[in-house]
Amino acid sequence: MAIADDSTGESPQVDRDHVQSLERGIAVLLAFDEEHPEPTLAELAQITGFSRPAVRRFLITLERMGYVRGSGGRWSLTPRVLAIGQHYTASHALIELAQPHLLRLAEETHESASLATLDGDDVVYVARVPVRRIMSINVSVGTRVPAHATSMGRVLLAWAPVPVVDSVLNRRPLRPITPRTVTDPSALRAELARVRADGWSIVDEELELGLLSASAPVRDRTGQVVAALASSTSAGRSSRGELERNVVPLLVETAERITADLGRR
Amino acid sequence: MAIADDSTGESPQVDRDHVQSLERGIAVLLAFDEEHPEPTLAELAQITGFSRPAVRRFLITLERMGYVRGSGGRWSLTPRVLAIGQHYTASHALIELAQPHLLRLAEETHESASLATLDGDDVVYVARVPVRRIMSINVSVGTRVPAHATSMGRVLLAWAPVPVVDSVLNRRPLRPITPRTVTDPSALRAELARVRADGWSIVDEELELGLLSASAPVRDRTGQVVAALASSTSAGRSSRGELERNVVPLLVETAERITADLGRR
DNA sequence: GTCTACTGCCCGCTATGCGTACAATCTGAT
DNA sequence: ATCAGATTGTACGCATAGCGGGCAGTAGAC
Numbered sequence A, B: 001m002a003i004a005d006d007s008t009g010e011s012p013q014v015d016r017d018h019v020q021s022l023e024r025g026i027a028v029l030l031a032f033d034e035e036h037p038e039p040t041l042a043e044l045a046q047i048t049g050f051s052r053p054a055v056r057r058f059l060i061t062l063e064r065m066g067y068v069r070g071s072g073g074r075w076s077l078t079p080r081v082l083a084i085g086q087h088y089t090a091s092h093a094l095i096e097l098a099q100p101h102l103l104r105l106a107e108e109t110h111e112s113a114s115l116a117t118l119d120g121d122d123v124v125y126v127a128r129v130p131v132r133r134i135m136s137i138n139v140s141v142g143t144r145v146p147a148h149a150t151s152m153g154r155v156l157l158a159w160a161p162v163p164v165v166d167s168v169l170n171r172r173p174l175r176p177i178t179p180r181t182v183t184d185p186s187a188l189r190a191e192l193a194r195v196r197a198d199g200w201s202i203v204d205e206e207l208e209l210g211l212l213s214a215s216a217p218v219r220d221r222t223g224q225v226v227a228a229l230a231s232s233t234s235a236g237r238s239s240r241g242e243l244e245r246n247v248v249p250l251l252v253e254t255a256e257r258i259t260a261d262l263g264r265r
Numbered sequence C: 001g002t003c004t005a006c007t008g009c010c011c012g013c014t015a016t017g018c019g020t021a022c023a024a025t026c027t028g029a030t
Numbered sequence D: 001a002t003c004a005g006a007t008t009g010t011a012c013g014c015a016t017a018g019c020g021g022g023c024a025g026t027a028g029a030c
Helices: A020-030 A041-048 A052-065 A081-090 A093-109 A151-158 A162-169 A185-198 A240-263 B020-030 B041-048 B052-064 B081-090 B093-109 B151-158 B162-169 B185-198 B240-263
Strands: A068-071 A074-077 A112-119 A122-129 A144-146 A201-204 A211-219 A225-234 B068-071 B074-077 B112-119 B122-129 B144-146 B201-204 B211-219 B225-234
Touching: A020 A041, A020 A052, A020 B020, A020 B052, A020 B081, A041 A052, A052 A068, A052 B020, A081 A093, A081 B020, A081 B081, A093 A112, A093 A122, A093 A225, A093 A240, A112 A151, A122 A151, A122 B081, A151 A162, A151 A185, A151 A201, A151 A211, A151 A225, A162 A185, A185 A201, A201 A240, A211 A240, A225 A240, B020 B041, B020 B052, B041 B052, B052 B068, B081 B093, B093 B112, B093 B122, B093 B225, B093 B240, B112 B151, B122 B151, B151 B162, B151 B185, B151 B201, B151 B211, B151 B225, B162 B185, B185 B201, B201 B240, B211 B240, B225 B240
Parallel strands: none
Antiparallel strands: A068 A074, A112 A122, A112 A225, A122 A144, A201 A211, A211 A225, B068 B074, B112 B122, B112 B225, B122 B144, B201 B211, B211 B225
């Protein structure tokens, strides 16, 4: 057994397998956000906690790579940054393959269609055809929402390996997002069992009041659930019953079609 | 004036402002693509040209940060990678702000609506509402296309600073993408002048046969053109004349509305 | 079984990246 | 104008972070 992993606290012995500069450089890149869209060097140093010369080196490196641009003492991200995410998309055939199915689903239901994957406790949208703005937040590819309060999360958890489910459910109290969010672990486990039995999930105003969504599993060729397909609408425009009657069959059929496409390559 | 920039080749004097490990680490991340969706350590070393121990260090660092996952000797990207691009989106208010306008434009025209920015010689899609699949490639946020052959590129170049235009147009022969692509620099400059006069651009099958698109400028509060709004259709479904009559007015109006929204914050 | 090709890891060396310290520059107040 | 008081840019000596050659351990191929 290795002595490594977490230090017991005293040995100043450093971690030979960790590249500090990579982590720091990415931290600098991520320091750009809504609150700091055009930070100065000093601001970035303050946000990240690194020395100014260090931040400057990272910025110059990133600038040479085309990810940031500096002018007039202020720095900003370039659209090149978006290309990084493309590598995720490109390396997962599922996503490109699902696109036409999402388009068709959106067209037939007149509602937004989404495809998402599990990452930690969150569901991450990996493909999307928006139709109307229904959620208060602007959902785009890459957006994360808590798994336990969404139909896509329920679908992904329903067929996820036990340790994954445990790590999400046994986490410090599940956060209630709206008054209707189910936060009791055993109630959620029962719900997951029901999803498994039905083959789909509907979640009604648990992520956001007025938001209603249905979801079905997409599988890879080994039968493992790798993504969830969803259709979302507003509680005003539809209802749980209507969704179940009109949308769920189409949703399940579309998910199965994506699964089939994924299998035959 | 600094002695730095490009070395004349012989001085082994290193660049103190360049962080090697950051550049290498990102190179490892970018080595994942369509052809190498689940590479092994050795493959990555071969692709990047770094030693295996080095690649391993980067992978472990990236794994700890949640960007890659290793299992069974194969490594893959996690959806966390998509979060990096979100920082670009979040730091540019324009994008979120334009979203509802894109949705409305798409709904009213029944065609895909896009917003794009210039980066080097390329146009980069920064927001998009797809309606139907028209292009052979799958366009998503982050996708790059050559500026000279697209309506969005023409709009962005029409109002771009002279050195930017020169750097795009005087580049080694403009690549013809289809037989109809305009590649003569002076013809293009004339076209840019026309775009400037009209206030919009239509490009007809220059990027891809059968593809037809119209575009109008979006400005920031200083009047500078910061993005192009476009509506794309297929040559079968519409025509240049029809586009000019029915779509362009709506397009220009929508672009002006985005400009106005952008101005008042 | 042997062979091959991979990953995991150790470890000494030095180039790399570090931050302190100082110069240059800009901004606004007096 | 002149001068604080804030910036950012740069130099440089030092510690160490990161480097890769090399080897042990492991898994699959035949």
